[in-house]
């Protein structure tokens with residue numbers, strides 16, 4: 281039986297990954313699949329795992345740097361409607377792993393459920409956000425999780441309950457291959473109050489973040505209570521660039537790439553920033569972005 285047997289209709293070979301990332305950089309995936317339902321997803325994962333092929337998940341690609349040489353094995357994208365669901369039941373929201381974070385935020389606000397409005401304007405999917413425990417304004421997505429449905433590398437579907445989960449700064453114990461869906465329990469608050477709070481936060485975030493048309497990445501984790509961007513600025517690195525990638529002037533923790541930039545450009549700038557911050561401030565910056 282061939283590796284793709286039975287899944288030829290959903291798997292593409294040598295698929296360029298750059299269009300699936302915010303940096304728009306990187307080579308191809310040896311195999312790339314957009315399964316249409318959970319059955320297809322599970323079968324595919326089992327088939328590739330049994331053949332000892334690497335399998336990875338990609339969300340909106342806003343926290344990924346893909347090497348120009350590409351990646352071996354299978355990359356799965358949960359774009360089909362079955363993975364992008366959202367359902368509200370009183371103060372509980374159940375959200376599919378492929379659902380946009382922005383959809384979750386808007387739904388919670390509309391339903392008068394507090395907390396997610398703090399994440400307004402952040403790019404990404406629920407799966408990516410839970411994998412990284414996305415946070416903003418000291419609020420992290422993991423704090424509202426009641427349970428999560430996941431698929432293991434062996435293709436087994438399990439439920440992770442709140443008491444078996446741990447979330448810390450940009451880290452989560454949801455380390456299984458696929459986060460299929462998650463249930464969040466939220467506090468009630470009038471939708472008008474949440475809408476106002478969200479609008480204010482949105483204005484602030486828009487002024488701090490690179491505009492959505494820019495090829496950008498949020499590069500380093502904050503350190504010891506200090507924002508990575510402030511450390512980079514204190515090290516005198518504003519304006520630094522490597523090839524076609526430069527630091528964003530308003531927040532140098534964002535790397536911004538021009539068309540034609542390479543993964544080498546990003547890695548070279550990353551190294552320069554790390555080295556200079558270490559030499560000048562004796563601090564070690566750790567990448568927030570995942571490198572494939």
Ligand SMILES: Cc1cc2nc3c(=O)[nH]c(=O)nc-3n(C[C@H](O)[C@H](O)[C@H](O)COP(=O)(O)OP(=O)(O)OC[C@H]3O[C@@H](n4cnc5c(N)ncnc54)[C@H](O)[C@@H]3O)c2cc1C
Nearest residue numbers: 339340341342343377404405407408409411414415458459
């Ligand atoms: C402009 C900008 C601003 C940002 N601001 C912030 C911020 O304020 N706070 C913050 O925390 N982050 C921030 N980020 C980083 C990023 O947006 C978040 O971490 C986001 O939640 C990642 O989601 P994604 O879908 O893009 O994940 P991806 O980049 O696609 O993937 C990230 C990781 O999650 C895994 N993954 C994705 N989907 C699944 C799934 N369904 N199941 C299992 N694993 C999965 C991937 O395998 C990968 O390891 C910012 C990024 C940008 C570009």
